[in-house]
Amino acid sequence: MNEALLRSLTPSVLGILVRRGAGFAAAEDAVQDALVEAVRVWPAAEPRDPKGWLVTVAWRKFLDVARADAARRRREDLVDEEPAPEAAHAADDTLQLYFLCAHPSLTPSSAVALTLRAVGGLTTRQIAQAYLVPEATMAQRISRAKRTVSGVRFDQPGDVATVLRVLYLVFNEGYSGEVDVAAEAIRLTRQLSAAFDHPEVAGLLALMLLHHARRAARTAPDGSLVPLAEQDRGRWDTELIAEGVEILQAALARDRLGEFQAQAAIAALHADAPTAEETDWVQIVEWYDELAHLTDSPVVRLNRAVAVGEADGPRAGLAALMVLDDSLPRYAAVSAYLHERDGDPATAARLYAEAAQQAPNLAERDHLTRQAARLNARRR
Structure with a gap:
């Protein structure tokens, strides 16, 4: 079969x-x-x-x-x-399904689930496993989503930005269950790219490929997180990186910059560096400036503060951080990292411990807890 x-x-x-x-x-x-x-x-x-x-x-x-x-x-x-x-209309039908499953009347989680079911062909059980929820819960979610879009005309024009946002959420769901959701998102985005000629679709596909290329190096054998700077770059998938860079370059050449192309450009600069020390942080800051202009996202500005800290020193990074809301997700973790680089281990340890309590998942919490413990051990 x-x-x-x-x-x-x-x-x-x-x-x-x-x-x-x-x-x-x-x-x-x-x-x-x-x-x-x-x-x-x-x-x-x-x-x-x-x-x-x-x-x-x-x-x-x-x-x-x-x-x-x-x-x-x-x-x-x-x-x-x-x-x-x-x-004859297979490609158009598939494209319309993307738009239908990403209808603005759906919640993001429902749109992701419906996309995986209707476009991805996954079973309810497989989607439930990927989300780590009971199958009955996922069945109800999908049923509600189907009822919501049942009255939507199939020939209504869709919003590609919404479709891309849903696929990006699919990619970020993780790797739980028997179906690799990140790989499934790449498959669906490839399919969308073949049916819809748009530089942001290409940008999202390039971004996914460049991130996915580092997957094998992201965790240690015990399952703990490995920060980007400490990853074994020999384990990165060079074929995926080359494909992602080629797709990105073709998209950028069309001079219709969007947020996914900008994110992919940042990922490409990381992938291009033979070592962490050789990363072109100045150019990464420039791309974050472009991304912030496109999105006005506080999360983007948080990541930009890290890049500024690498390009211009930790105090410059802390200055960029100070203008942001300290309730932002991962704010404490970024602040801890910059304070450690600035030679303040006591403050960094306290902030790492605080960040661990706010971590969205177990792997990240364990990583931040170990960082706090490492700095506290040095002070004894």
Whole structure:
């Protein structure tokens, strides 16, 4: 059974059903039923036209439900004849599904879950595992999301910025469960990039590839976090880095700068440095200035303070930090790092301990706790 093939066909099959007039929720249910049927039948005899087979079976299952539901008798005009399998609009259908799943009426978590289900072809159980929540909880979340978008016209223009934001959230979800969510986000962004010619789509894909290239070096054998400066750069994936840089350069050449291209440029500068000491921090600060102009994000300005501390010294970094709200996530961790570099281990230790209490996950909390313990041990 070619599971990858099934997942790749899911969005275009779903798109065809919706374009024919099926409601999103009913179409998605029908496609899932067809996928179950494919798992049962295909091992014995895989069809010559897998997509056409899925469209036919899914459409029939949708019609079966439509006929059986008295409240949906108005759909009976759809059953007069069965349209032939379609392929010509596959790319457009998939693209519209991205926009539909990233509809502004959905919460970010619901949009991510629906994207993984409808476009990614993941099961509810797989998505629940990735989010570390019970399957029943995820099923309810997806059902609510499907009901929300069921009344949205399929031909409405979408907002690519919202789609990219959802894919970025998918990428940042982590690596829990049997499906690597970060790798899945890359697969979906590649798919979007093939269907939609936009420099920010390319920028996001480049950013994902450049970050993913460092994945193997981010954790020690015991699972603890390894900071960027301490990572074994020999473990970085040079092929992914080269691909990401090539995609980024082509996007930047179009002179339509966006936030994901700017983030990717920063990631590329880190990837280009043979050692941490050779990092071009001056240029990174310049890119953070561009990014701050594009987004006006306090988180970007927080990261910029770190870069300023590396480029111009820790006191310059602390000065850049002082103008920001100290309630920002990771503010205490950044302040601790800059105070340590400025020769103030006592303040740094206190701030590392404070940051550990605010850490969003166990791995980060353990890392910050160890940093505080390291500095406290030196003072004894």
